[in-house]
Amino acid sequence: MISLKHVTKSYYLGDDEVKAVRDISLTIKEKEFIGILGSSGSGKSTLMHIIGLLETPTSGKVLLEGKDVSKLSDNELSRTRNRTVGFVFQSFNLINRFTVLENVLLPINYSKERPIHDPVAKAEELLKRFGIYERRNFFPNKISGGQQQRVAIARALIMSPKIILADEPTGNLDSVTGDEIIKILSSLNKDFGVTVILVTHEHDIAAKTKRQIYIKDGEVVEKYL
Amino acid sequence: MRRNSIIHLAKAALADFSRNKVRTALTSLGIMIGVLSVVLLIALGLGLKNYIEGQFESMGANLIMILPGSGFTGEGGGGFGGQGTVGGVSFDERDVASLMRVSELDYVVPIFMKGTSIEAGAEKKFGYLMGMNEEGFKLMNVEAEFGELFGKSDVTSGSKIGVLGNVIAGKLFGTAGDAIGRTVRFESQRFKVIGVAEKKGDNEADNAFFVPYKTTFGSINPDKKFWGIYLGVKSDDMVADAKKKAEEALLKRYDKDDFAVTEQSELLNSINQIFGIINAVLIAIGSISLVVGGIGIMNIMYATVTERTKEVGIRRAVGATEKDILLQFLTESLILSLFGGLLGLILASVIVLIVRIFFPASINLFSVVITLLISSGIGIFFGVFPARRAAKLPPIEAIRYE
Numbered sequence: 001m002i003s004l005k006h007v008t009k010s011y012y013l014g015d016d017e018v019k020a021v022r023d024i025s026l027t028i029k030e031k032e033f034i035g036i037l038g039s040s041g042s043g044k045s046t047l048m049h050i051i052g053l054l055e056t057p058t059s060g061k062v063l064l065e066g067k068d069v070s071k072l073s074d075n076e077l078s079r080t081r082n083r084t085v086g087f088v089f090q091s092f093n094l095i096n097r098f099t100v101l102e103n104v105l106l107p108i109n110y111s112k113e114r115p116i117h118d119p120v121a122k123a124e125e126l127l128k129r130f131g132i133y134e135r136r137n138f139f140p141n142k143i144s145g146g147q148q149q150r151v152a153i154a155r156a157l158i159m160s161p162k163i164i165l166a167d168e169p170t171g172n173l174d175s176v177t178g179d180e181i182i183k184i185l186s187s188l189n190k191d192f193g194v195t196v197i198l199v200t201h202e203h204d205i206a207a208k209t210k211r212q213i214y215i216k217d218g219e220v221v222e223k224y225l
Numbered sequence: 226m227r228r229n230s231i232i233h234l235a236k237a238a239l240a241d242f243s244r245n246k247v248r249t250a251l252t253s254l255g256i257m258i259g260v261l262s263v264v265l266l267i268a269l270g271l272g273l274k275n276y277i278e279g280q281f282e283s284m285g286a287n288l289i290m291i292l293p294g295s296g297f298t299g300e301g302g303g304g305f306g307g308q309g310t311v312g313g314v315s316f317d318e319r320d321v322a323s324l325m326r327v328s329e330l331d332y333v334v335p336i337f338m339k340g341t342s343i344e345a346g347a348e349k350k351f352g353y354l355m356g357m358n359e360e361g362f363k364l365m366n367v368e369a370e371f372g373e374l375f376g377k378s379d380v381t382s383g384s385k386i387g388v389l390g391n392v393i394a395g396k397l398f399g400t401a402g403d404a405i406g407r408t409v410r411f412e413s414q415r416f417k418v419i420g421v422a423e424k425k426g427d428n429e430a431d432n433a434f435f436v437p438y439k440t441t442f443g444s445i446n447p448d449k450k451f452w453g454i455y456l457g458v459k460s461d462d463m464v465a466d467a468k469k470k471a472e473e474a475l476l477k478r479y480d481k482d483d484f485a486v487t488e489q490s491e492l493l494n495s496i497n498q499i500f501g502i503i504n505a506v507l508i509a510i511g512s513i514s515l516v517v518g519g520i521g522i523m524n525i526m527y528a529t530v531t532e533r534t535k536e537v538g539i540r541r542a543v544g545a546t547e548k549d550i551l552l553q554f555l556t557e558s559l560i561l562s563l564f565g566g567l568l569g570l571i572l573a574s575v576i577v578l579i580v581r582i583f584f585p586a587s588i589n590l591f592s593v594v595i596t597l598l599i600s601s602g603i604g605i606f607f608g609v610f611p612a613r614r615a616a617k618l619p620p621i622e623a624i625r626y627e
Contacts, residue, residue, distance in 0.1 A: 054621050074546065075548070078545060078547075082543065083544070093538075093542070095539060098240070
């Protein structure tokens with residue numbers, strides 16, 4: 001489904017070149033539930049952004065369903081993100097001036113074709129599934145962190161993407177709520193066949209995925225130390 | 226673009242405005258004041274033009290004016306109420322006679338005009354003595370409200386009679402109607418008032434004392450000269466011919482530069498031209514406030530973009546293209562400036578409605594359309610820079626922005 005071939009991403013801090021990702025090659029198959037594990041500054045977030053088409057690699061190739069997406073224009077990258085990838089962030093990243101329902105519907109506004117017959121019905125169904133339907137007309141800053149993260153998951157699912165990218169989804173939550181979020185992500189993979197990529201620095205969270213990749217200093221390593 | 230995306234854009238903009246009511250109102254205020262001043266200036270310019278055209282139209286159509294010097298358009302032309310002639314030549318009865326031979330003319334009116342005091346009993350008021358023939362009433366569209374106008378025989382005999390303008394008649398005799406049969410004095414000559422004209426709304430006509438021109442020959446007008454000669458042409462299509470023949474007739478006696486033959490339409494054209502320029506200058510001055518308003522919008526939009534950097538990142542992550550973000554912020558600045566423009570237009574309409582009581586100011590469709598176009602243009606022009614900044618934000622940096 002996703003293949004990275006010799007992907008490198010470097011930044012310039014002043015005159016110094018910083019390599020956040022060094023020559024990483026990996027393949028994630030369809031319907032996988034995979035954990036990307038690394039400490040902060042390991043390059044795992046940059047790797048996630050490259051997989052999620054938010055950034056393009058400095059060199060190397062990214063293949064999405066066999067198609068090279070590393071040289072796509074900004075326009076095409078946006079369209080592909082809209083259709084294929086759903087993001088779940090550590091800080092939820094909901095828009096506070098829109099209601100819960102409007103937040104879930106946000107990606108619909110950027111879809112050029114009509115993806116689903118009745119987006120509102122679908123959004124409401126997702127909210128019901130995650131037990132926050134009663135909160136649909138609330139603003140995000142009026143609901144709890146766990147509820148906000150469920151809204152974010154519903155938003156990630158509204159376009160029925162093939163991939164869910166979760167970047168430290170439990171980082172701002174207590175362990176009980178965090179476990180619930182991981183359970184939801186796990187069931188998306190198990191029950192609906194969505195490829196879920198979970199980026200985290202916590203071993204016990206990563207342990208709940210079916211396969212783990214360890215990142216250190218921008219490279220894939222055998223074992224996380 | 227899909228319909229529900231447009232609804233989303235407008236809804237997003239409105240949601241933000243209702244959250245920042247004071248800021249929105251203040252930002253629109255700049256555009257409102259700009260639009261208000263431009264629309265009012267156009268309205269007043271139009272009013273001034275209407276007023277002057279009205280004054281000319283009251284003098285009848287198909288009119289040719291013969292004035293000394295270069296006429297109205299140059300230095301030599303005196304205003305109404307001038308003391309005789311300024312530069313050029315003075316016309317006399319011989320000129321009138323030769324002009325009367327031009328077959329295209331309906332009437333020829335020599336005018337002698339003098340501004341001075343007119344007395345009746347103990348009252349003494351400033352007025353204009355207008356020496357002319359009986360056709361002069363036709364020329365100026367003057368009708369008698371009381372009594373009668375003088376006729377051809379009164380002109381040839383130089384009768385010491387006259388017709389008073391409505392306003393001065395009232396000033397001299399209390400009520401205009403009381404003037405009939407009474408005597409007025411003008412430079413120690415006595416005239417009998419045989420009529421009072423209807424009110425014209427024109428300062429000179431309402432304060433005039435119309436007398437047969439021959440009556441002025443003597444102590445008032447010892448040289449038997451005229452200030453100007455007005456020609457009424459039989460019909461529209463003869464105006465050009467009549468003008469040419471009148472010129473030829475006068476060239477037998479005078480040099481080309483000594484007199485000017487002007488059609489009323491030419492005069493109106495040059496007046497319209499002058500007002501066109503004055504109007505353009507006024508609008509240009511008014512537009513400065515529109516530009517200031519536009520800069521206000523730009524300022525606020527830059528602040529909005531910074532405030533919503535994270536939101537831009539979120540939208541980019543879920544699939545918004547640079548164009549989508551650009552459109553979002555452009556919609557906002559467009560709505561802001563259109564809102565201000567509409568408010569300005571409404572306020573200007575109210576003011577014009579009030580001003581109309583005194584002055585024929587008017588708002589035409591042109592100024593409405595141009596105002597809405599200009600305010601949306603300003604919204605887009607000054608919105609583009611902040612919107613571009615938002616669109617060009619790298620998604621990752623934007624989404625991390627706190």
